[in-house]
Amino acid sequence: MKIKKLFSQKVTRLVTVNKKITYAQAINQGMHQAMQLSSNVMVMGQLIDYSSGVFGTTVGLVDKFGKNRVRDFPVAESLMTSAGIGAAIAGQRVILVHIRLDFMMYSLDAVVNWLSLWRFKSNKESNIPLVIRAIIGKGWGQGPQHSKSLHSWFAHLPGLKVAIPATAFDAKGLLLESVFSEGPSIIIEHRALFGLKDQVPLEPYRVRYGKAIIRRKGRDVTLVSLGYLLVEALKAANTLEKKYGISVEVVDLRTLTPLDRDTINNSVKKTGRLVVVDPAWHSFGAASEIITSIIEKNLKHIKSKPARITLPDSHTPMSKNLEKSYYFGDKKIVSKILKIIKV
């Protein structure tokens, strides 16, 4: 495979060096760099070649890499995912942009019956280097068909890697890692995060799968967070420390599969308490899996019963006021942890 020298071209046209950039811009930068690093990288998605560029994440790609490699696709999500699989079999590295995860559900057959088991059924001989960027809305009345974070569905399937980056740094690093690794990946992108800013290194770097990160060290309770809830978790930890003297260790999972159980385990051994915040429905979700697998190994270290803080087992309401009671933020995390510590 031909690897092009990255800095020979104007990769920086859309981003400024040494300046904070947003989560969306970080993804955009990752996309540009991936396409520049290898001529085998291609992108498929609806409306990816218009100036708005899928919330800014695909801006400039078509001008630089052309319509062959940057393909606006018909409203045929099912075919798009299958086509991505087929192109990857023939040697392409494919990034699929599913502008809304809800629409992507048309491609469940492709994901469940083909993509996830392709390597398995070929006995490791045929791999599919395909990345699905699945974008999820929140708020402003997105309602039940524009807001579902189905990361635990995908994580339940063997044969798929699932990332759920919370920061601009991770969004770029995980995208590049996914594009240049062998297995299929789904990156869950919460649109609420697209405006968050961070210092993002200009060079092409990687964030590995299965490596959680401790965002804040603490002694009294381990708080595991997924996706956009990291911001709320850190805020809650701050309040608990300042107001109540409770020291919270915040673990940002970054990827759901492979799941970094070691980092959580080590943290729980120290704190004796485990709380998981998951931006998804309550039952049968990621939070349940994390708690179960940690308790199974670590019961003797547990000082109080674990907790999961999640959305209700309900579809998302449209109405502004109901959205407020449906979603939660730092306050709910604080009150839940206070209850646990009292117990």
Added chain:
Amino acid sequence: MINHKNILRTGKYKNFSLKNINKKLAIKLYSFMLRLRLCEEALAEEYHPADEMRCPVHFCSGQEAVPASLNYILEKKDYVFSHHRSHGYYLAKNAPMKKLFAEIYGKATGANSGMAGSQDISYPKNNFFSGAILAGASSIALGTAIALKMKYKNKQVVVTGFGEAATDEGIFWESLNYAALKRLPIIFVCENNNYSVFSPQSKRQSGKSISEKAKVFGVKSKAIFGNDVCLVYRELKNAITNIRKKKGPFLLETFTFRYSGHVGPLSDDLVGYRSNKEISFWKKNCPIILLEEVLIKKRYLNKKEILKIKEKINSEIKSSFDYAKKSEFPSIKSWNDLNLSNKTPLADKILKDLKKVNFDEDQKIVQPKGY
């Protein structure tokens, strides 16, 4: 118009012609079909009561003409994506018979070490893939055609073989649309055997034939009698040559019939879904018999030579059974590695690990406005 109802009225097939088919090719086509038929019959014979083959097998006896033709048209670099009735396509891509047998027996030496079985078998080395969920393989084939068109100088083509029931599925028509829109190097080969398990096409599909519908999408097409292997060969050869010349996708609908039940070695005709008239028409017009009659008449082959071909095939079948039966069952070192690769050679080469990880936690999520 050709359809399953009209075909039955035509009696014994009379239009057989060796046009553009020389003696050597005719014998090759015959030998391939015979090899496939004897292979299927031997597997079916051995299936019960031994019960050592423990996977669903969809036998393709009666549907030999397309795989036989493809075997002599395609090159190794071309791709084939097949439906669950896969053995013909597998052999068409020159994948070894013994590895097919070992796969069905669930052995480590099988084409996929016993992970896939008959209906999901693949032979990636020769660009052969299959799968059981209808139209899924065709839509993946479409994606391969996208990639091949991006490297057109290789002049590779993609073949997707499917039954008429795959066109019940919506994604099939999504694939046709995109193939025509982008003039992709793909040939859709519909082996129309009239039945989705027991259910006839007329009960499931309205309007015009599959090949007529394809034209509406902008895909050139043709419907032919599918048990005339020489006709099938000529049409496929012509279409694939055109595709290599960038003339865009093609759909060939070949009307044919499976002699076996939908799945497994036993007949399912007790269900009564196919009439005696239909069965006897197709038996009379067996693709192998139709060609054999001409070969003998033309004196390209005599009975003795045919016996010799059969002996050679039977000895390959015997050694394939021996290979499959003597092979070890697979063992799993790591379920995890089997499903997902932990290695990232390319990422290791071109991406850096950074020590410093940035996140400015002192910021607020601002709700995006509008949609």
